[in-house]
Amino acid sequence: xxxxxxxxxxxxxxxxxxxxxxxxxxxxxxxxxxxxxxxxxxxxxxxxxxxxxxxxxxxxxxxxxxxxxxxxxxxxxxxxxxxxxxxxxxxxxxxxxxxxxxxxxxxxxxxxxxxxxxxxxxxxxxxxxxxxxxxxxxxxxxxxxxxxxxxxxxxxxxxxxxxxxx
Numbered sequence: 001x002x003x004x005x006x007x008x009x010x011x012x013x014x015x016x017x018x019x020x021x022x023x024x025x026x027x028x029x030x031x032x033x034x035x036x037x038x039x040x041x042x043x044x045x046x047x048x049x050x051x052x053x054x055x056x057x058x059x060x061x062x063x064x065x066x067x068x069x070x071x072x073x074x075x076x077x078x079x080x081x082x083x084x085x086x087x088x089x090x091x092x093x094x095x096x097x098x099x100x101x102x103x104x105x106x107x108x109x110x111x112x113x114x115x116x117x118x119x120x121x122x123x124x125x126x127x128x129x130x131x132x133x134x135x136x137x138x139x140x141x142x143x144x145x146x147x148x149x150x151x152x153x154x155x156x157x158x159x160x161x162x163x164x165x166x
Contacts, residue, residue, distance in 0.1 A: 016063040016072065027061035035080050051083035051091060093123030118142055 016027040028034070035054055039045065044052065057077045066072055079098060081091045096113045103111050115121055118138060125134035
């Protein structure tokens with residue numbers, strides 16, 4: 001697979017392409033494009049409940065010179081939500097909950113989920129039944145220029161890690 005006339009960073013810097021003899025090989029730099037291509041090619045939109053929620057955990061490869069602490073091979077864990085129209089913000093709001101559940105299940109220890117999108121935060125609080133309680137805290141947090149506020153008070157009594165606005 002090769003895109004003609006593509007000048008994006010993904011093609012120019014990140015695709016790990018090499019040749020052995022007359023054959024050119026490219027190692028996968030990311031997974032979302034393949035998920036969408038497969039979804040459409042196999043017409044999953046006709047056989048799956050929509051919105052479709054798909055995930056993968058696969059090795060990916062980047063050609064660019066790795067920065068300190070990074071490697072050319074990495075594992076990407078991704079959740080793609082594919083809809084047939086406008087998707088509810090509740091779908092995005094489920095992502096921190098999924099991340100939280102996975103991190104707890106694998107006992108990653110203490111962690112912080114950082115978010116800076118008010119719509120997603122509103123959806124998240126609505127999902128866990130705290131929309132009204134969180135409104136005031138979000139109003140205050142988003143009124144602070146260059147906010148870096150930890151919203152803890154809204155989550156008292158819930159088994160949920162800290163949410164930081166960055």
